[in-house]
Amino acid sequence: xxxxxxxxxxxxxxxxxxxxxxxxxxxxxxxxxxxxxxxxxxxxxxxxxxxxxxxxxxxxxxxxxxxxxxxxxxxxxxxxxxxxxxxxxxxxxxxxxxxxxxxxxxxxxxxxxxxxxxxxxxxxxxxxxxxxxxxxxxxxxxxxxxxxxxxxxxxxxxxxxxxxxxxxxxxxxxxxxxxxxxxxxxxxxxxxxxxxxxxxxxxxxxxxxxxxxxxxxxxxxxxxxxxxxxxxxxxxxxxxxxxxxxxxxxxxxxxxxxxxxxxxxxxxxxxxxxxxxxxxxxxxxxxxxxxxxxxxxxxxxxxxxxxxxxxxxxxxxxxxxxxxxxxxxxxxxxxxxxxxxxxxxxxxxxxxxxxxxxxxxxxxxxxxxxxxxxxxxxxxxxxxxxxxxxxxxxxxxxxxxxxxxxxxxxxxxxxxxxxxxxxxxxxxxxxxxxxxxxxxxxxxxxxxxxxxxxxxxxxxxxxxxxxxxxxxxxxxxxxxxxxxxxxxxxxxxxxxxxxxxxxxxxxxxxxxxxxxxxxxxxxxxxxxxxxxxxxxxxxxxxxxxxxxxxxxxxxxxxxxxxxxxxxxxxxxxxxxxxxxxxxxxxxxxxxxxxxxxxxxxxxxxxxxxxxxxxxxxxxxxxxxxxxxxxxxxxxxxxxxxxxxxxxxxxxxxxxxxxxxxxxxxxxxxxxxxxxxxxxxxxxxxxxxxxxxxxxxxxxxxxxxxxxxxxxxxxxxxxxxxxxxxxxxxxxxxxxxxxxxxxxxxxxxxxxxxxxxxxxxxxxxxxxxxxxxxxxxxxxxxxxxxxxxxxxxxxxxxxxxxxxxxxx
Ligand code: GLN
Ligand code: ZN
Numbered sequence: 112x113x114x115x116x117x118x119x120x121x122x123x124x125x126x127x128x129x130x131x132x133x134x135x136x137x138x139x140x141x142x143x144x145x146x147x148x149x150x151x152x153x154x155x156x157x158x159x160x161x162x163x164x165x166x167x168x169x170x171x172x173x174x175x176x177x178x179x180x181x182x183x184x185x186x187x188x189x190x191x192x193x194x195x196x197x198x199x200x201x202x203x204x205x206x207x208x209x210x211x212x213x214x215x216x217x218x219x220x221x222x223x224x225x226x227x228x229x230x231x232x233x234x235x236x237x238x239x240x241x242x243x244x245x246x247x248x249x250x251x252x253x254x255x256x257x258x259x260x261x262x263x264x265x266x267x268x269x270x271x272x273x274x275x276x277x278x279x280x281x282x283x284x285x286x287x288x289x290x291x292x293x294x295x296x297x298x299x300x301x302x303x304x305x306x307x308x309x310x311x312x313x314x315x316x317x318x319x320x321x322x323x324x325x326x327x328x329x330x331x332x333x334x335x336x337x338x339x340x341x342x343x344x345x346x347x348x349x350x351x352x353x354x355x356x357x358x359x360x361x362x363x364x365x366x367x368x369x370x371x372x373x374x375x376x377x378x379x380x381x382x383x384x385x386x387x388x389x390x391x392x393x394x395x396x397x398x399x400x401x402x403x404x405x406x407x408x409x410x411x412x413x414x415x416x417x418x419x420x421x422x423x424x425x426x427x428x429x430x431x432x433x434x435x436x437x438x439x440x441x442x443x444x445x446x447x448x449x450x451x452x453x454x455x456x457x458x459x460x461x462x463x464x465x466x467x468x469x470x471x472x473x474x475x476x477x478x479x480x481x482x483x484x485x486x487x488x489x490x491x492x493x494x495x496x497x498x499x500x501x502x503x504x505x506x507x508x509x510x511x512x513x514x515x516x517x518x519x520x521x522x523x524x525x526x527x528x529x530x531x532x533x534x535x536x537x538x539x540x541x542x543x544x545x546x547x548x549x550x551x552x553x554x555x556x557x558x559x560x561x562x563x564x565x566x567x568x569x570x571x572x573x574x575x576x577x578x579x580x581x582x583x584x585x586x587x588x589x590x591x592x593x594x595x596x597x598x599x600x601x602x603x604x605x606x607x608x609x610x611x612x613x614x615x616x617x618x619x620x621x622x623x624x625x626x627x628x629x630x631x632x633x634x635x636x637x638x639x640x641x642x643x644x645x646x647x648x649x650x651x652x653x654x655x656x657x658x659x660x661x662x663x664x665x666x667x668x669x670x671x672x673x674x675x676x677x678x679x680x681x682x683x684x685x686x687x688x689x690x691x692x693x694x695x696x697x698x699x700x701x702x703x704x705x706x707x708x709x710x711x712x713x714x715x716x717x718x719x720x721x722x723x724x725x726x727x728x729x730x731x732x733x734x735x736x737x738x739x740x741x742x743x744x745x746x747x748x749x750x751x752x753x754x755x756x757x758x759x760x761x762x763x764x765x766x767x768x769x770x771x772x773x774x775x776x777x778x779x780x781x782x783x784x785x786x787x788x789x790x791x792x793x794x795x796x797x798x799x800x801x802x803x804x805x806x807x808x809x810x811x812x813x814x815x816x817x818x819x820x821x822x823x824x825x826x827x828x829x830x831x832x833x834x835x836x837x838x839x840x841x842x843x844x845x846x847x848x849x850x851x852x853x854x855x856x857x858x859x860x861x862x863x864x865x866x867x868x869x870x871x872x873x874x875x876x877x878x879x880x881x882x883x884x885x886x887x888x889x890x891x892x893x894x895x896x897x898x899x900x901x902x903x904x905x906x907x908x909x910x911x912x913x914x915x916x917x918x
Pocket of ligand 1: 761
């Protein structure tokens with residue numbers, strides 16, 4: 112039997128309904144009932160769409176008002192004790208207020224000394240596997256009282272069922288939940304995984320409740336199976352699911368569930384193969400079916416065939432759920448026939464997406480008026496992928512019945528056209544348009560070693576100790592946003608838009624003089640987003656108009672599409688940097704100063720540009736990244752030539768790019784380092800290369816950090832407990848470059864006190880030579896208001912000056 116399903120669908124809703132409803136609710140512009148209504152509408156629309164497209168098992172449980180891990184934390188009562196005083200009543204409003212307080216922080220309502228209530232910090236966020244989606248991090252301790260506090264999933268299932276849908280509930284499994292959770296500092300790995308068993312009874316209850324209400328199957332997502340797991344974790348996984356099986360059986364015996372129909376349990380792994388986890392995972396007999404990612408996990412195929420899966424269900428993730436390229440139906444059909452035509456007749460097959468479509472924009476139709484027709488033809492977002500799954504299912508089932516091929520002509524032609532299109536858009540012959548070369552032609556290595564450069568740069572810049580700087584962006588105010596919108600919609604000209612940006616740069620420079628920062632930036636006002644800007648400016652890349660993808664909560668980003676050879680047509684940041692240099696000079700002239708003021712240009716690094724875009728899928732991602740690296744290299748060389756001698760190349764996505772499987776990581780590290788060094792080594796020794804990284808578990812990428820060979824590293828470490836710094840300590844790792852671990856948390860609107868900043872810097876100087884410590888916020892200022900920015904930087908700079916006197 113052949114049927115079709117998807118792993119999950121985006122939550123965004125038409126016209127970003129999800130984002131706007133959430134934000135309106137937070138601003139108290141709509142009621143909680145209206146928020147719930149907006150959510151319901153999105154779900155209903157998704158179900159209707161999937162069903163009309165011909166998908167047999169539509170999905171419920173993939174929608175979330177904020178995040179699916181947060182949903183589970185709340186449902187399982189995994190609530191940190193600091194929230195104990197936050198009201199958790201039964202009413203709808205209380206329910207949502209409590210839920211959002213975990214995501215966004217709260218004020219305590221306790222009648223303690225503090226009348227206003229202390230602020231309670233929210234759950235942390237972390238990257239969901241190797242994607243740019245962030246989930247929240249549940250906190251588990253010995254005080255956690257695991258219990259089921261809601262049955263939202265069951266209600267949602269019943270709702271879909273009552274609408275007449277054949278619905279498949281999905282839920283993230285207990286092992287993946289534990290994997291993302293945080294434990295008290297002294298919790299051993301063993302006891303961490305022991306908590307799995309406490310979750311099992313809750314899963315059993317939920318599953319039986321679904322069964323009782325008529326659900327025929329449940330998809331349990333355990334993408335931790337795509338990672339390299341220690342054997343003890345795999346054992347814990349095995350034990351937990353056996354326990355689950357036993358518990359479900361014994362509960363059925365005492366009347367839970369449905370006496371006539373046993374719900375089928377499907378195990379879903381995606382983003383990569385099961386690989387060495389295959390045997391354990393597929394031998395757990397409570398699972399009736401297994402999902403395989405057959406785009407990023409094809410190495411599982413021989414094992415699948417060997418195992419055979421008689422009388423089981425195989426869900427084959429044939430359609431790429433993570434990239435925007437139209438599925439080549441004929442290729443996928445042939446792939447199926449070649450590999451799976453010989454499956455035992457007792458195996459049920461589900462044609463599926465490789466992973467949830469959460470990482471794709473809603474529909475490519477919204478781009479029709481904006482994208483070049485030829486490119487438009489080649490793309491397919493979440494909605495189109497659903498249709499492709501349905502078409503592929505038709506092709507396979509018709510072939511199975513009658514050995515004939517259903518021809519989806521348009522798709523067949525478009526797929527053929529892709530090669531032509533890529534060629535047409537590739538870089539002009541290098542002989543006719545040679546690349547820019549700089550003072551250093553070596554592709555991966557700077558002229559001198561770090562120590563040699565450091566000497567030259569110290570003399571060249573002559574900065575005080577504890578130099579102060581920022582990470583690049585200044586507040587993106589509503590006036591810039593509205594000007595940008597006006598420019599994009601053609602209401603104002605490019606020149607008018609540029610004038611506005613220049614006005615902002617002038618203000619920004621004046622502010623930095625007033626604050627007395629040591630190293631200036633120009634505020635990145637011209638960039639909506641650090642990757643989108645380069646997507647707009649590089650050849651071989653295109654940006655979308657409505658291609659929003661959820662990053663976290665109500666935050667959506669528009670990843671650019673890399674469709675051909677990436678190269679730099681024209682300089683991208685030089686004009687505004689020249690303007691910035693001039694502005695600085697004119698201020699210096701006006702006050703009669705002969706002092707030099709340095710400005711740091713900000714670029715986005717090649718790994719991050721590719722990681723936060725949709726890359727081509729016809730060549731390896733390492734190749735795509737190397738092309739981008741060459742383009743950034745040209746920009747770096749040009750910036751140096753116009754007199755910008757500090758250049759920060761941001762690589763916040765370098766950690767997230769690390770492959771899920773350990774065995775693939777060395778290769779990645781090598782090409783990630785090579786790409787960064789390609790981008791940054793074409794210049795003189797006096798030019799100082801900085802990099803900035805955030806949201807990372809840095810200790811996993813120390814080799815990369817060292818390998819980048821930068822002059823200064825600024826990192827978001829305020830929230831990462833020094834764990835990382837410990838690992839970079841000279842003597843242990845001998846990390847000698849300048850380091851700015853972050854004087855305060857820029858993501859919080861609270862103004863950091865001087866005391867807090869001093870404490871932090873003192874911590875840093877325990878690990879690092881004070882001569883190499885830089886003082887900067889831990890990330891860009893883009894999301895702060897101008898009113899928050901100034902006092903925070905004032906305190907930061909005052910601390911640097913105070914510390915200098917003390918030295
Ligand atoms: N330079 C960027 C900024 O200041 C860095 C952003 C980031 O680290 N994500 O906004
Ligand atoms: Zn950052």
